[in-house]
Amino acid sequence: MTPPKNPHPVSPPIDGTDRAILEALTADGRMTNAALAARVGVAESTCANRVKALRESGVIAGISARVDPAAVGRPIQAVVRVHLASHNRAHVNELFDRLVAIPGALSVIHVAGDDDFVLLVAVPSPQRLRDMILEHITSHPAVTKTETQLVFEVRDGAGVLGPL
Amino acid sequence: MTPPKNPHPVSPPIDGTDRAILEALTADGRMTNAALAARVGVAESTCANRVKALRESGVIAGISARVDPAAVGRPIQAVVRVHLASHNRAHVNELFDRLVAIPGALSVIHVAGDDDFVLLVAVPSPQRLRDMILEHITSHPAVTKTETQLVFEVRDGAGVLGPL
DNA sequence: AATGAAAAGACCATAGG
């Protein structure tokens, strides 16, 4: 008999090579496979296979460009916290769908606690922030209250690859 | 005499082609230059030049892999809101530096409003969330209070390229 | 699984319209 399998069908165990690949591609997602292989110390073909496996298993959710909101006409950012009256499942899902579709929404988080949703949005001006909240958020019947905080600065954190 | 120059050294105006490039690279940051050129309808040389300019001017802040936190041992996420006693500049900056260095910190936002910082963190377990907050946040002398909300789900928003 | 080597493909710089 083989020993018990990893209970997770996806996400095969991540070894040191995989972690090094993830670190490198987090820093520079367009690094060539050749450079990546050299950096992590495996053959190019091996490296290419690892990356493919990491993408197919979803460990790498995607490789994408990060666009500076200010450079495309949205210099103001805000955190908007949304409270709901009804936690009815259909209402929550429907609102979630609406929130992610708001132009300028960067991310939408459904949370447990004081609030129900926390949004990060980027807008052209404070006036447009007000319009956005009134039109897309408080207008929804399930929303009882929003609290908005102007963003001074966003910084990426240390990320997910450090020590557990 | 040449006509007056664009006053902005960085961020030259973004035209439709640039927007299309940004959209494509946001969806797939590893698209080849040839594929990108075909998609946006310009010559490959033009496309390569546009992309280079967008990167150098900072409109494209970077191209990087997004790693699924759950796949690397951090299945629990939380939003942590941090209140400060002192808004002394040196204290704020020092705390900001500490917060971004916390292992598992995904992003740290300095805001104006009820809170001073809003963090998104990914941790291995609720116990480790508690440890993280006690050790790295509430232990700081300027922090008076934190409020933590468990994350049910994070979704990317429509992003920054839609209509203004 | 990992490797090395060879064929196919992508990229960059250059020059000219």
Added chain:
DNA sequence: CCTATGGTCTTTTCATT
């Protein structure tokens, strides 16, 4: 801004260990 052409670097595939 487009086309075109080299030369160089990369990716991909496959037989081998």
